Amino acid sequence: MRHAHTVAQVRAAEQASPDLGPGLLMQRAARGLAQAVIDLLGGAYGRRVVLLVGSGDNGGDALYAGAVLARRGALVDAWLLGARVHEAALTTFRGAGGRVGTPGPATRGAAHDLVVDGIVGIGGRPGLAPEAIAALEAVSRDALVVAVDVPSGLDADTGRITAPHVEADVTVTFGSHKVAHLVDPAAAACGVVHLVGIGLDLPPAPVEALQAADVAALLPVPDRHAHKYTRGVVGVRAGSSAYPGAGQLCVAGAASGLAGMVRYRPVDDDRETARSVLAAHPEVVTGEGRVQAWVVGSGGGAEAARALGEALNARVPVVIDADALAAVERPLPVPAVLTPHAGELAAMLGISREEVEDDQLAAARRAADRFDAVVVLKGRRTLVAEPVGRVRVNTTGTPWLATAGAGDVLAGLTGSLVAAGLSPFDAASAACWLHGAAASLASAGAPITARAVAAALPEAVRRVLDAR
Ligand SMILES: NC(=O)C1=CN([C@@H]2O[C@H](COP(=O)(O)OP(=O)(O)OC[C@H]3O[C@@H](n4cnc5c(N)ncnc54)[C@H](O)[C@@H]3O)[C@@H](O)[C@H]2O)[C@@H](O)CC1
């Protein structure tokens, strides 16, 4: 599991580790930072590095790392941007042969290969001071940007972007991830995030991201005595005469093999739709019967509302997608997973799409609380929020997954995992992970269809289980 802690939690953990002491923590942080820079540049000797140094400990980390790089033969400039500077770090930096200068060309000619953003870290307010903006403009556009702890200017705790900030290629963070490293839009400004362990003892994290091993541990694997009913039956109520494809794709996600059986009924009970889904998925059953979870999705207005009402009568958990979301106005009588994209969530909360996109974490949490349901806010970094609880961020996938019908596959897959016995929160977050992994497998850098994503799900499952 990848954990993201708040700034207050990190500060408290630092206070609670007096035996480590701030000096030792900073040494560990700086060594990890220097090593990440060396890895990125393929060495230190002769490389040109510039440090943008603010007034706090973030600047101190940059200077100590700069000293390590200078001792290894890098040509390191430090531009001091704050009214103060970490004096001990500056002395060490100078002693190692680092040069202190002002924004401009690199020491001894050629442009800098890499810039270290040590302007502000977790002590920073959002935004950049004019001198920081000027310094960033003075650095060569070709230089790699490595942010220390968080790209300066971002709010570490929310994932929001409210002011000018650094765009990093790599962010080297310490002790734990911060919320901004995982949650968009801030996460997109962090580049690749590299975590350096410094020995902090941290409490449970409010935001986390499943890793392959976590998904493997969650997945239902049939035992010797399994039969189709013990593995769970998922009911799908999606697709209609107007949108028969939605039924096919939702069933394709549900029939990936993680539940024992799929029951299917079109949202509007259209016979032709049922026939087309059966033709594409002969393993599906259309008769009445018990299910352990319902998925209710695409299929036009009032029909979707009625289908949802019928699904709720079954008193089993529901996964609610697409058109059926508009019928959700208050907490539901059964455990539920709601799977809106930003526009659908905006309509549910009565706010604008921009408000949802600007503060995705707050919007997902608010909806989870208001509807007392697990909310899956779909996007580049899909969020899965449980009511008054944790949030999981999905980190798998490819931009090619932004394709029509992909949401239908995800809803079906989520339903199959709920039917198999996972909690709604685990089912939704594992489904998002597998859906993204299947998309990457199917795509391999090329365009994909939603059908291809569904077809790649068994292979994504196999790879996860192989690794456990
Ligand atoms: N807390 C921890 O456990 C550790 C923290 N370390 C480092 O310490 C950093 C935090 O250090 P600090 O608490 O000194 O805080 P920062 O270095 O993040 O920044 C605080 C300073 O910047 C100024 N400032 C705030 N917002 C600004 C803005 N937008 N523009 C310009 N200046 C601004 C403040 O007045 C203050 O002087 C971490 O991000 C990390 O890099 C590491 O050394 C290792 C351990």
Ligand SMILES: [K+]
């Ligand atoms: K920084």
